[in-house]
Amino acid sequence: MTIAFDLKAEQLLDWVYKAEYAAIIIDGGGRIALANSSFLSLLKLERSQVERVSYKRFLSVSADVKKCLLYPHLDHPRSRWLEGHFIHPSGEKLPMTAHMMSGYADEQYFHLLFCTPMIQNATPSPSQMVNRFAHQWVNDLEIGAFFLDDKGQVVAINHKACSLLGCCADDVIQRNYRESFRLLSEEGKELISTSARTKSSEAREISWGVKGREVVVMMDVRPLIDHEVRVEGFCITLLDITKIxxxxxxxxxxxxxxxxxxxxxxxxxxxxxxxxxxxxxxxxxxxxxxxxxxxxxxxxxxxxxxxxxxxxxxxxxxxxxxRPDVHKKEPLRIENVIERMLPVIQSEANLHNIKVNYQQPTLSLPMVLAEEKGLKQVFLNLCKNSIDAMGNGGTLSICLRRNESKRSIQIEVADTGAGIPVTVVDQIFEPFFTTKENGTGLGLAICRRIIDEIEGEITFHSTDSGVTFCVSIPMLADEEGNSKEGQGE
CATH class of the missing domain: 1.10.287 (Helix Hairpins)
Incomplete structure (x- = not known):
């Protein structure tokens, strides 16, 4: 069994209610679960006369479409174009064309039909149907999505896809996707070509760069097939799995x-x-x-x-x-920990002719919940690494600040060394990786474990003129920190 959608029931209902043309939902038993006002108006019926009634009373379709509607457990096309007739209560039949998709909503199987009457033999082309359908729902999706017509031109694209592809909708609509999506990798473009050639859905995990960061997505290409099994367009979804x-x-x-x-x-x-x-x-x-x-x-x-x-x-x-640190965490002030370590850091720096620049906070910082011995080990390790990186001469800068947006205290340790080679920046926190001749490769791994245990974060930024490590530790609420400080005094 193949599917074209897997949604929450509210989303499926929203598609039908918002449609500007006749739309209905048919359940797995062939009964109409929902009809929108356009469908009711077309047949001049009340909602109670249509819903929970067999579709056969209102629609006449081919035998293979009937089989798809009544036997959903069989393998049918997940998305197809069809021709048939509306059946008016008077018995009159009105020719129509429809786009039918089959899928799940809240784990129940449904068929979704968007229908257009053929008036005066003016049958809308499948490309027109793709266009009208695409604009209706593509921007409601929380994942990236865009539609192509049979020539590869972009019919519609939502905001999420624009963000992932680094483009603006106005710049890509009615343009060929190969020219418009410059950031889309060749692997992604080839995926669309393969789907067009095989007339089948294709999915693959691919990645590309957007504004200096790597984006990893699960790209799903689904061809839109008409009643003559011709590809009339494509629905492409981009699920952002970068964080995963x-x-x-x-x-x-x-x-x-x-x-x-x-x-x-x-x-x-x-x-x-x-x-x-x-x-x-x-x-x-x-x-x-x-x-x-x-x-x-x-x-x-x-x-x-x-x-x-x-x-x-x-x-x-x-x-x-x-093993995790067995010492009990307690409220403490970061500036006090740093100041108690400064003589040791200064002594080590003097041996290498390095100047220590400590930017003391002008105001008292909120407390953090941590274990002093562990924090000392982290900061001494970072400072020692910076001193080793500079060799003889340079400046070691230590800066403390309060980050209100992240509700944290940030400690920056910066050096004026040669920086970390680009080829190894992804490895520096890995156990046993070291660029020092006599290093163990465990120092930064231990630092990260200690900071992780207090729900903090350790990051770095490297350039040709040095490396800056930033340790971010969640701060206690001001009231809690002040009350505990008062008790200590």
């Missing part, structure tokens, strides 16, 4: 962290226990070598102890990924 794909990508990253965490939880202690014994014996050996003036061998033990400490540090970072 972004969430899936983020979920993959979280799953990877979870897997790493499970490995870490099972092996970290098994690694640390023997390391502790080895380190203890090395310290004894180091003391003995020093007493016996074995300077060369003493130097070897220094190297070995440093490498053991490095392994311990790596195991510690694994453990940060293996």
């Amino acid at each position: 794909r972004a969430m899936e990508h983020e979920l993959e990253g979280q799953n990877r962290l979870s897997m790493i965490g499970q490995i870490a939880a099972g092996t970290a202690h098994e690694i640390r226990n023997p390391l502790t014994s080895i380190r203890g014996f090395l310290q004894v050996l180091k003391h003995t070598l020093n007493e016996n003036l074995h300077i060369k061998e003493y130097g070897y033990t220094e190297i070995m102890l440093r490498e053991i400490d490095r392994i311990n540090h790596l195991v510690g970072e694994f453990l940060h990924l293996s």
